[in-house]
Amino acid sequence: MPDPCVVVIFGASGDLTARKLLPALFNLRRAGLAPEETCVLGTARTDHSNAEFAEHMRAAVEEHSRIAPDEESWGSFADDLFYVSGDLSSDDTYRALRAKLEQIDAGHGTAGNRVWYLATAPRFFPAIADGIGKSGLLDSGGWHRLVVEKPFGSDLASACELNAVLNRTFSEDQIFRIDHYLGKETVQNLLVFRFANAIFEPIWNRRYVDHVQITVAEDMGVGSRGASYDQTGALRDVAQNHLLQLLALVAMEPPVSWDATSIRNEKVQVLRAVRRWPPSECGTLTARGQYEGYRQEKGVDPKSSTETFVAIEYFVDNWRWAGVPFYLRTGKAMAAKVTEIAIQFQRVPHLLFAKTAVEELEPNVLVLRIQPDEGISLTFGAKVPGHDVNVRTVDMEFDYESDFGSGTPEAYERLLQDCMLGDATLFTRADEIEEAWEVVEPVLRYWSGGGRPGTYAPGTWGPASSDELPGRDGRAWRNPSL
Amino acid sequence: MPDPCVVVIFGASGDLTARKLLPALFNLRRAGLAPEETCVLGTARTDHSNAEFAEHMRAAVEEHSRIAPDEESWGSFADDLFYVSGDLSSDDTYRALRAKLEQIDAGHGTAGNRVWYLATAPRFFPAIADGIGKSGLLDSGGWHRLVVEKPFGSDLASACELNAVLNRTFSEDQIFRIDHYLGKETVQNLLVFRFANAIFEPIWNRRYVDHVQITVAEDMGVGSRGASYDQTGALRDVAQNHLLQLLALVAMEPPVSWDATSIRNEKVQVLRAVRRWPPSECGTLTARGQYEGYRQEKGVDPKSSTETFVAIEYFVDNWRWAGVPFYLRTGKAMAAKVTEIAIQFQRVPHLLFAKTAVEELEPNVLVLRIQPDEGISLTFGAKVPGHDVNVRTVDMEFDYESDFGSGTPEAYERLLQDCMLGDATLFTRADEIEEAWEVVEPVLRYWSGGGRPGTYAPGTWGPASSDELPGRDGRAWRNPSL
Numbered sequence: 001m002p003d004p005c006v007v008v009i010f011g012a013s014g015d016l017t018a019r020k021l022l023p024a025l026f027n028l029r030r031a032g033l034a035p036e037e038t039c040v041l042g043t044a045r046t047d048h049s050n051a052e053f054a055e056h057m058r059a060a061v062e063e064h065s066r067i068a069p070d071e072e073s074w075g076s077f078a079d080d081l082f083y084v085s086g087d088l089s090s091d092d093t094y095r096a097l098r099a100k101l102e103q104i105d106a107g108h109g110t111a112g113n114r115v116w117y118l119a120t121a122p123r124f125f126p127a128i129a130d131g132i133g134k135s136g137l138l139d140s141g142g143w144h145r146l147v148v149e150k151p152f153g154s155d156l157a158s159a160c161e162l163n164a165v166l167n168r169t170f171s172e173d174q175i176f177r178i179d180h181y182l183g184k185e186t187v188q189n190l191l192v193f194r195f196a197n198a199i200f201e202p203i204w205n206r207r208y209v210d211h212v213q214i215t216v217a218e219d220m221g222v223g224s225r226g227a228s229y230d231q232t233g234a235l236r237d238v239a240q241n242h243l244l245q246l247l248a249l250v251a252m253e254p255p256v257s258w259d260a261t262s263i264r265n266e267k268v269q270v271l272r273a274v275r276r277w278p279p280s281e282c283g284t285l286t287a288r289g290q291y292e293g294y295r296q297e298k299g300v301d302p303k304s305s306t307e308t309f310v311a312i313e314y315f316v317d318n319w320r321w322a323g324v325p326f327y328l329r330t331g332k333a334m335a336a337k338v339t340e341i342a343i344q345f346q347r348v349p350h351l352l353f354a355k356t357a358v359e360e361l362e363p364n365v366l367v368l369r370i371q372p373d374e375g376i377s378l379t380f381g382a383k384v385p386g387h388d389v390n391v392r393t394v395d396m397e398f399d400y401e402s403d404f405g406s407g408t409p410e411a412y413e414r415l416l417q418d419c420m421l422g423d424a425t426l427f428t429r430a431d432e433i434e435e436a437w438e439v440v441e442p443v444l445r446y447w448s449g450g451g452r453p454g455t456y457a458p459g460t461w462g463p464a465s466s467d468e469l470p471g472r473d474g475r476a477w478r479n480p481s482l
Numbered sequence: 483m484p485d486p487c488v489v490v491i492f493g494a495s496g497d498l499t500a501r502k503l504l505p506a507l508f509n510l511r512r513a514g515l516a517p518e519e520t521c522v523l524g525t526a527r528t529d530h531s532n533a534e535f536a537e538h539m540r541a542a543v544e545e546h547s548r549i550a551p552d553e554e555s556w557g558s559f560a561d562d563l564f565y566v567s568g569d570l571s572s573d574d575t576y577r578a579l580r581a582k583l584e585q586i587d588a589g590h591g592t593a594g595n596r597v598w599y600l601a602t603a604p605r606f607f608p609a610i611a612d613g614i615g616k617s618g619l620l621d622s623g624g625w626h627r628l629v630v631e632k633p634f635g636s637d638l639a640s641a642c643e644l645n646a647v648l649n650r651t652f653s654e655d656q657i658f659r660i661d662h663y664l665g666k667e668t669v670q671n672l673l674v675f676r677f678a679n680a681i682f683e684p685i686w687n688r689r690y691v692d693h694v695q696i697t698v699a700e701d702m703g704v705g706s707r708g709a710s711y712d713q714t715g716a717l718r719d720v721a722q723n724h725l726l727q728l729l730a731l732v733a734m735e736p737p738v739s740w741d742a743t744s745i746r747n748e749k750v751q752v753l754r755a756v757r758r759w760p761p762s763e764c765g766t767l768t769a770r771g772q773y774e775g776y777r778q779e780k781g782v783d784p785k786s787s788t789e790t791f792v793a794i795e796y797f798v799d800n801w802r803w804a805g806v807p808f809y810l811r812t813g814k815a816m817a818a819k820v821t822e823i824a825i826q827f828q829r830v831p832h833l834l835f836a837k838t839a840v841e842e843l844e845p846n847v848l849v850l851r852i853q854p855d856e857g858i859s860l861t862f863g864a865k866v867p868g869h870d871v872n873v874r875t876v877d878m879e880f881d882y883e884s885d886f887g888s889g890t891p892e893a894y895e896r897l898l899q900d901c902m903l904g905d906a907t908l909f910t911r912a913d914e915i916e917e918a919w920e921v922v923e924p925v926l927r928y929w930s931g932g933g934r935p936g937t938y939a940p941g942t943w944g945p946a947s948s949d950e951l952p953g954r955d956g957r958a959w960r961n962p963s964l
């Protein structure tokens with residue numbers, strides 16, 4: 001059980017607070033995973049009384065929580081909700097926060113422990129961190145943890161700069177950079193699958209794996225996020241973080257133990273091994289696209305050249321993975337909403353069924369579905385009944401929900417709980433963030449000179465150039481299992 | 483499509499003919515897998531006209547065929563059913579068969595091709611083979627294949643002798659020793675599973691496999707087979723053939739190609755590598771049992787010491803399997819009717835989840851279910867949702883019937899079809915039979931001196947001594963998946 005603490009949310013009137021943070025905090029309390037003493041202090045520019053803030057939050061939790069609040073559970077949670085309004089660049093705001101926090105500590109036994117949650121637009125991060133530091137808010141006598149939402153920087157230089165700014169006030173072990181993908185049970189299960197089973201690790205390498213495909217596809221367009229998305233694009237929004245995180249988890253060496261240092265050390269090692277493409281290769285080893293109609297979306301520049309789809313072929317240059325392509329892709333307005341990792345194994349070296357050619361036999365594919373319908377499937381060849389030896393590809397299936405039920409915690413619940421416990425395993429370390437930016441940096445730079453990406457029809461798997469990535473190697477994207 | 487031929491069944495009034503052979507021949511014709519010209523000539527001591535024989539066979543097919551005969555399909559099949567009665571030790575019988583066969587050839591275009599099917603008690607095999615040879619029945623101008631039912635001998639000496647006797651008349655490539663287990667699709671699928679998939683072969687060896695369990699369990703007692711079973715026992719009835727055949731298929735090296743010579747060469751190599759236990763080891767490395775009430779079964783000696791259950795631990799002394807125990811067991815009146823092969827892999831070498839001990843993690847098990855509910859399952863560890871890394875064992879499942887439907891051919895259909903096609907892949911070669919007898923011979927000899935086996939209650943998994951086999955190695959029989 002975590003220590004009692006106050007979760008201070010900057011950007012409390014925003015979307016993330018309403019959709020994710022408050023529902024997660026409510027569910028942690030309700031499930032007994034956070035102590036009864038836990039308090040939440042929201043702050044934003046909007047003027048609110050505590051009661052008004054609580055009323056807003058109740059509506060939010062009712063709309064977005066996976067479990068609806070009842071009178072009793074909401075009542076005790078709402079009693080511990082506080083709000084302070086103010087300008088984040090004004091010292092007055094931090095003074096007001098300090099006064100409120102001391103009052104909360106006195107009344108609730110939160111002992112000066114703080115989770116500082118940056119849920120604002122990233123441009124405010126430096127001012128908030130500095131504000132917390134300068135106003136003496138860290139002298140509260142308890143522990144302090146700073147949660148930083150993505151995007152963490154917009155390129156390598158800005159990420160390094162942000163790290164430096166935050167480090168003026170917080171030490172690295174106080175900084176929790178959140179990538180909500182890592183809070184998903186099925187993402188963590190990837191490590192358990194690899195390292196709690198003796199039979200996969202022996203074939204998890206270049207000798208047996210032909211290539212890896214990682215897909216993070218959304219079926220919707222940018223919706224109401226047009227303005228901010230147009231500044232970001234698919235590469236920064238998903239590839240630099242989610243896709244590379246999934247790559248790191250698939251490709252990493254076995255860590256010494258399940259702790260923040262061991263696991264993050266190994267992830268950094270993988271990212272360091274990812275080959276940086278010289279500009280001359282970026283044209284053939286990456287593909288980008290923009291869905292038709294994107295320029296007409298609300299908030300989007302009518303001449304935008306922002307990509308809504310990106311595919312990149314990477315190599316991990318180490319002993320385990322040398323020569324094995326990792327094909328990564330992500331996009332909006334795709335044919336389906338699906339996240340999966342497909343490990344395609346090599347063909348059999350020799351076929352003893354004279355009537356079937358090696359080429360006709362589909363190779364084994366292990367698919368780790370992250371969402372939806374979390375599960376694992378393994379395709380393999382089985383004999384079709386009859387005298388001749390004909391082989392047909394069939395599936396062995398495991399469905400996460402049917403074994404573990406549907407009520408698994410949301411990623412944000414897990415990550416907030418971890419943060420309160422001081423467990424940074426599932427958060428991204430400074431060097432990890434910087435390596436990931438370094439990996440995508442050449443592509444960013446290469447594209448910055450170009451015009452509009454090729455378009456693709458909404459509801460497809462992206463532009464034709466995407467198919468050329470595996471296609472040039474004699475491979476093809478698989479249709480994600482739905 | 484096979485050549486037209488006459489299937490001559492010795493022992494045509496017996497159980498096997500009614501239950502298996504005629505239904506199989508009927509279904510092969512009906513499915514178009516045997517030519518319309520195929521004829522069946524039954525022979526036995528009983529006096530029958532062709533019409534009476536056909537009437538008996540119709541009742542048999544109606545009772546035992548997986549597809550009921552209709553007027554049309556039965557009519558055309560019945561027209562090609564013939565019967566000759568006679569004493570199998572009398573030359574007259576073979577003269578009568580010859581006359582009838584020449585008449586059939588003339589009317590049906592069967593061109594002198596013969597399948598000689600020995601469905602009698604084994605003691606008649608020598609007389610029949612000699613009778614066929616001496617009466618010139620092999621000078622028919624077509625091909626000749628001799629199908630021999632198990633048991634093939636009752637020990638090494640008698641098996642060698644029977645091989646020698648049959649070889650006086652038939653060459654080895656004309657002899658088809660049948661083990662109906664090899665006709666099961668799921669048994670053949672074992673080879674496809676191993677050799678049409680690139681991911682299992684790398685872990686199919688002593689480095690990754692902890693041990694193998696092979697179970698052939700029947701839930702019924704001896705029923706009406708008491709008299710013959712009492713002369714045979716579980717070791718001769720099932721272990722020497724079915725269990726060792728399954729062991730050979732699991733353990734064999736990849737054959738050069740899918741043909742009779744390649745596959746049987748590799749099976750012989752495995753059987754040659756199975757360690758022969760010296761008598762001093764037989765007491766601890768084997769277990770036998772007799773179910774309570776067996777001595778009261780019809781036809782059973784009231785002082786019988788025949789075993790109805792046997793378990794043996796074997797080692798395959800070659801590079802692939804050195805040190806890996808193969809636990810084999812079979813019995814009557816067991817807790818369930820089930821045949822399965824379980825490959826249990828070794829534990830993970832290192833566990834990175836501090837809260838779980840290596841010993842608490844169940845190792846991976848690959849289960850190949852032969853019957854019932856043919857399929858494959860793989861147990862593996864998955865993460866239980868929550869902050870702590872707890873691992874629970876779950877299953878990935880493949881169900882043969884749901885992918886390939888329920889109407890798969892019976893083993894006898896497949897094997898008769900193979901025989902008509904001259905494909906001996908799924909039949910046991912002389913050297914294979916002799917090796918298998920040599921493997922069980924020390925156990926047979928060791929037991930021949932002993933008294934009554936320990937008893938076990940019907941509906942259990944056999945005597946307590948069975949549990950000691952894996953138990954002494956710190957292992958346990960798994961409960962077959964039902």
